[in-house]
Amino acid sequence: MPITFAPISVDHSPQVCVIAEIGVNHDGDVQKALSLTRIAKQAGADAVKLQFFDPDLLLSEQAVLANYQKDQGATDVKQMLRQLQLELTAILAVRDLAWELDIGFIVTPFSLEHVPAVADFEVDAIKIASPDVVNLPLLEACCALGKPMLVSTGTADLAEIHPAADLLGHSCEQACLLHCVSSYPTPMEDANLGAIGMMAQTFDLPIGYSDHTQNLHTGALAVAAGACVIEKHITHDVNAPGPDHAASMAPELFVRYVQQIRDAQVMLGKRNKSVSDVEREVRRISRQSVCAARDLKADVPLTREDLTLRRPGTGIPAAQLEDVVGRILATDIAKGNLIYPGDLER
Template structure:
């Protein structure tokens, strides 16, 4: 896999191993300010990042009337999910400025679009790669659309079961040469005991492309531990201040911490350990080599996944058409990969506009 000219992981022809690729996840830590995002981009370059990553969303496309805040968001002082997202949105023009700045600083720019409708706009901006958020590992329409861009794709797996990872790997098989999977724990911040770095090995058994680690722990050396265990990519939230108000600042690293994080992850001894020439000490962050959903992830799994949602008021007895449905949070309705199979099915009861479509609302046979 390559992002631009940069090799990710081992070269398939020569077997040569590239240095770990480190992403500074700006996420929403710019607080909705493009000027702050530009300053953070400069700081990420100086801290040793290979790429910055942004999130592209629109509150009305992502949040249904049933959406709720995750516990960690409420703990950070947020009160309303739609108001929170609107405050944190960046325009497409803003993103273009950030992409240009990242390229001028010698970094790639990666974006996570949360809705199919936003992918085309992201393509026009000139991002070097796409990444999906962990909750969207079940969002087949979004994954399919991202594959069609022809760009490199990174898929996070937080709060996912091994079966869900395998299913997504099956969908993405045709794009294997430009796709990577990241082990992730969807808990903010993640305790060391829950870091589950060893789960990368389970993912690697079903995905022949690069595997990495999206790190939500608070330590500056967790990336080095993951690199020793074979992470080709590291992703870490980046902030201008951990004390700032907002949902993700507290689980992020400030510039000096990020610089230490990148330095440790790229240390020559890490590469030697990965190649097996030095022993690996035990570490509670590694855990078993299995992929499973942890109790600390259940809140995010339920609230941040997306499901099929009624695009308008739908009466009982109505046969579903593509234009009747959209895909939004929360994940309490039918999963997005069911979209094609529910078309033509009749409703046994009415479904209100902007509310999730549950399986119990469908009659048993297609119209």
């Protein structure tokens, strides 16, 4: 399924791309991964995403656990990742189901050695995780595959993002930077959704948001801030053991989360200010026009005291009240009646 993430525009706004991040919330079980893919489709997501890694290729002997991983009960980083690893056949099974369901399939590779396999997957897009926004060799290798690219920017400042943005801009036909806060889960006060607009002004690329908050409304708020892609982890159980479940969304909430994103984009409209079709009748009957304040005779110059303003707005506009002073009526006008341009002598 083709994946697009053009920025929201004034004239036409393509649908915000919602990515259901399965990540490692399958716990190494392909059946869970397939179930989450179906849940993503039912919720209205546009794509699912998996992480593709081999602990032996990713970790050196000095690799350690992050604090949030320790908080989830992990004691050995390599053992933890082995338990969360999917075999190639399982990844392909998820891809095939996603395509059968007519949603996109995205993979995050973590190692240069895995880039050729990603090419063989025929993925719809490639996502680079936040730690690798500064990993230019991995970025270059993935860009060379000619697929749409998404790059998360958690843990990075603007100076660190610039080289990746320049590479994406020159090497990829479709690319998107994702504002992200690498905190699992992210407290509301740290979400910093204002960075979305700032990044859009800084980089000549579409900007999305990778959401690690536990708030139902964050995705919609990110769309209001200008995000054209929303990525959100999904899980069967937010209380399950594992590094990402706590920063994820359960199926019943994810349905509402996606709907709020869709509603937000509809409510944003075209980001211009014009009179909508539903307002035209209200404007006609509720604006005010120049009106006779008393019985008025023809052939007598009008004074300010002769005039007042009344609804509807079908006569001489209220803004032109002073222009009517001194004019002469061509016909008598009874008190309380609007004065129309044709009632005035030329």
